[in-house]
Amino acid sequence: xxxxxxxxxxxxxxxxxxxxxxxxxxxxxxxxxxxxxxxxxxxxxxxxxxxxxxxxxxxxxxxxxxxxxxxxxxxxxxxxxxxxxxxxxxxxxxxxxxxxxxxxxxxxxxxxxxxxxxxxxxxxxxxxxxxxxxxxxxxxxxxxxxxxxxxxxxxxxxxxxxxxxxxxxxxxxxxxxxxxxxxxxxxxxxxxxxxxxxxxxxxxxxxxxxxxxxxxxxxxxxxxxxxxxxxxxxxxxxxxxxxxxxxxxxxxxxxxxxxxxxxxxxxxxxxxxxxxxxxxxxxxxxxxxxxxxxxxxxxxxxxxxxxxxxxxxxxxxxxxxxxxxxxxxxxxxxxxxxxxxxxxxxxxxxxxxxxxxxxxxxxxxxxxxxxxxxxxxxxxxxxxxxxxxxxxxxxxxxxxxxxxxxxxxxxxxxxxxxxxxxxxxxxxxxxxxxxxxxxxxxxxxxxxxxxxxxxxxxxxxxxxxxxxxxxxxxxxxxxxxxxxxxxxxxxxxxxxxxxxxxxxxxxxxxxxxxxxxxxxxxxxxxxxxxxxxxxxxxxxxxxxxxxxxxxxxxxxxxxxxxxxxxxxxxxxxxxxxxxxxxxxxxxxxxxxxxxxxxxxxx
Amino acid sequence: xxxxxxxxxxxxxxxxxxxxxxxxxxxxxxxxxxxxxxxxxxxxxxxxxxxxxxxxxxxxxxxxxxxxxxxxxxxxxxxxxxxxxxxxxxxxxxxxxxxxxxxxxxxxxxxxxxxxxx
Numbered sequence: 001x002x003x004x005x006x007x008x009x010x011x012x013x014x015x016x017x018x019x020x021x022x023x024x025x026x027x028x029x030x031x032x033x034x035x036x037x038x039x040x041x042x043x044x045x046x047x048x049x050x051x052x053x054x055x056x057x058x059x060x061x062x063x064x065x066x067x068x069x070x071x072x073x074x075x076x077x078x079x080x081x082x083x084x085x086x087x088x089x090x091x092x093x094x095x096x097x098x099x100x101x102x103x104x105x106x107x108x109x110x111x112x113x114x115x116x117x118x119x120x121x122x123x124x125x126x127x128x129x130x131x132x133x134x135x136x137x138x139x140x141x142x143x144x145x146x147x148x149x150x151x152x153x154x155x156x157x158x159x160x161x162x163x164x165x166x167x168x169x170x171x172x173x174x175x176x177x178x179x180x181x182x183x184x185x186x187x188x189x190x191x192x193x194x195x196x197x198x199x200x201x202x203x204x205x206x207x208x209x210x211x212x213x214x215x216x217x218x219x220x221x222x223x224x225x226x227x228x229x230x231x232x233x234x235x236x237x238x239x240x241x242x243x244x245x246x247x248x249x250x251x252x253x254x255x256x257x258x259x260x261x262x263x264x265x266x267x268x269x270x271x272x273x274x275x276x277x278x279x280x281x282x283x284x285x286x287x288x289x290x291x292x293x294x295x296x297x298x299x300x301x302x303x304x305x306x307x308x309x310x311x312x313x314x315x316x317x318x319x320x321x322x323x324x325x326x327x328x329x330x331x332x333x334x335x336x337x338x339x340x341x342x343x344x345x346x347x348x349x350x351x352x353x354x355x356x357x358x359x360x361x362x363x364x365x366x367x368x369x370x371x372x373x374x375x376x377x378x379x380x381x382x383x384x385x386x387x388x389x390x391x392x393x394x395x396x397x398x399x400x401x402x403x404x405x406x407x408x409x410x411x412x413x414x415x416x417x418x419x420x421x422x423x424x425x426x427x428x429x430x431x432x433x434x435x436x437x438x439x440x441x442x443x444x445x446x447x448x449x450x451x452x453x454x455x456x457x458x459x460x461x462x463x464x465x466x467x468x469x470x471x472x473x474x475x476x477x478x479x480x481x482x483x484x485x486x487x488x489x490x491x492x493x494x495x496x497x498x499x500x501x502x503x504x505x506x507x508x509x510x511x512x513x514x515x516x517x518x519x520x521x522x523x524x525x526x527x528x529x530x531x532x533x534x535x536x537x538x539x540x541x542x543x544x545x546x547x548x549x550x551x552x553x554x555x556x557x558x559x560x561x562x563x564x565x566x567x568x569x570x571x572x573x574x575x576x577x578x579x580x581x582x583x584x585x586x587x588x589x590x591x592x593x594x595x596x597x598x599x600x601x602x
Numbered sequence: 603x604x605x606x607x608x609x610x611x612x613x614x615x616x617x618x619x620x621x622x623x624x625x626x627x628x629x630x631x632x633x634x635x636x637x638x639x640x641x642x643x644x645x646x647x648x649x650x651x652x653x654x655x656x657x658x659x660x661x662x663x664x665x666x667x668x669x670x671x672x673x674x675x676x677x678x679x680x681x682x683x684x685x686x687x688x689x690x691x692x693x694x695x696x697x698x699x700x701x702x703x704x705x706x707x708x709x710x711x712x713x714x715x716x717x718x719x720x
Contacts, residue, residue: 031669031670031696033669033670033691033693033694033695034693034694035692035693035694035716035717035718036694399693431691432670432671432691432693433690433691433692436650436691436692436719437692437693437717437718437719438692438719498645498694498714499694500711501696501711
């Protein structure tokens with residue numbers, strides 16, 4: 001509890017701020033109750049990862065075996081596979097997917113707006129986003145088959161054809177080559193911001209509205225450029241699940257260099273060794289490389305923002321006098337300071353990932369002494385770091401998926417939160433003891449080490465296929481090995497940190513006090529008021545001071561009261577509606593002042 | 603492998619109070635002053651399957667909520683109240699306060715209850 005230790009020091013000196021703004025929950029939705037990975041597990045996994053890296057380096061892979069075509073068993077030759085891939089089964093699945101999509105929207109708009117009583121937040125954030133990523137990585141990427149946007153478009157086309165429409169529902173404009181997968185990158189960053197920073201993302205109606213907006217963009221893209229073109233360039237989730245799906249044992253027989261996301265669109269289903277589809281010899285284009293790095297960086301950011309270090313860092317920045325004018329400016333514009341800060345970091349994280357990765361790609365080029373450009377090298381080895389991200393993702397979300405995911409059981413019976421009981425499961429209560437901490441720790445340790453070893457292996461295979469002779473191929477691996485060890489250690493470190501919420505200091509203040517305030521210093525005090533409830537605020541300051549009463553509305557701040565140059569104040573404040581109001585004083589003068597205040601209220 | 607053995611033994615060795623095998627609940631006193639927990643300083647640490655009684659005192663009226671186990675408790679100044687817990691699930695569970703000026707959204711986390719595996 002670093003936060004608690006910090007508080008006495010903080011209360012005495014500088015006090016701020018907008019810290020009340022966002023006691024942002026751990027993830028977009030739902031709670032995580034994980035214990036931090038203990039030191040012993042942390043050291044054991046880290047040690048094993050490093051030791052096995054050396055073992056992998058020492059293993060002399062037979063380069064001819066590496067070059068041979070990977071084994072692939074056609075699942076459509078067998079009866080269960082044929083039934084599952086039968087056109088009728090596929091059509092039923094596609095209709096169900098569109099039906100589920102409609103349910104998500106309907107529940108979001110018309111259902112109970114309490115996030116835990118509505119089907120939509122649990123289904124989207126836990127089952128679909130976290131759960132489907134698990135399935136895509138561990139079993140196979142079925143997203144191309146169940147993608148409601150693509151299925152809806154296909155369905156409309158089918159119906160149109162019944163009425164004699166010829167051709168497609170798309171203008172089939174030529175997609176500009178320079179655009180690469182940049183539309184997907186932009187959409188994915190917006191999605192990540194929505195998921196990780198925007199507090200209202202768990203509100204059913206907000207979530208449904210956002211889904212509708214994204215649908216609009218997706219259908220527009222499909223209509224302009226054609227369905228498959230947009231799926232492989234602009235539909236962020238097809239690309240994201242496509243990247244995870246390359247790790248999976250079930251999938252299409254990918255041609256070398258096929259970097260599209262929508263690869264396994266039910267035409268081919270086969271069994272292949274884990275991670276084999278990550279080995280490519282034709283480099284990804286730079287935009288695809290950047291997409292993958294953005295995807296990986298947001299996975300890391302999600303964990304990082306729950307660590308005590310992040311919480312302390314936010315506070316340190318918030319409390320540093322140097323930043324006070326800036327914070328004040330953001331406050332005056334009406335933006336939430338914490339959301340502002342987190343947004344900056346969310347944007348910086350992918351940039352940092354790209355720069356570090358390109359740095360290592362440059363070192364790889366240098367170590368191998370090859371003719372290829374840094375961008376080409378980067379595109380060649382980008383898939384090899386994916387297993388580390390998958391391993392981290394599995395470890396990070398395991399108990400969240402299994403514990404918070406149980407919410408879907410009662411919600412399936414009562415999706416609108418209106419007291420229905422369709423399947424008789426509405427009374428189900430979440431069992432928080434379903435998996436123990438030790439099980440989570442062992443799984444974490446094993447998956448992190450396995451992910452690391454597979455990553456090193458994939459990168460080896462790529463090098464042996466691309467570089468000649470073997471000696472050069474091995475030499476190219478040293479920089480990448482350093483990168484992978486570093487990446488694995490960062491993942492492990494995050495898992496070993498206790499989960500804390502974002503900081504909130506403002507609630508810890510006495511109702512009456514005398515405080516000294518340095519130039520540009522803030523004081524804030526928050527009170528929860530009921531509808532039409534009254535409080536009396538009395539204060540006196542030696543220097544003229546700024547004073548306001550504000551509240552947070554989404555990510556903007558509203559000011560029912562805002563005064564400048566006050567030295568004496570005694571007034572009654574009546575709450576417009578029941579919510580949390582924060583009183584703030586700001587010393588904009590260049591001299592120290594003393595503030596004596598008293599709040600008489602509920 | 604040795605590490606895993608140590609890992610299994612270490613948490614038990616670290617928490618000798620864990621062995622309250624006589625069937626009575628271990629009492630942990632938690633004091634709130636000026637809207638923060640003054641003791642115990644860090645998270646409240648207990649062991650899986652332990653039966654504990656959290657005895658709360660506060661200098662201001664407050665409603666507490668232990669997440670996960672989903673228990674609520676009202677504490678008033680001069681009127682301590684108790685929350686008894688059979689620690690069947692491991693994890694790190696926030697204890698939040700309702701009724702005070704909360705943060706802009708959600709609740710204010712006072713401390714955490716950490717249930718460590720045996």
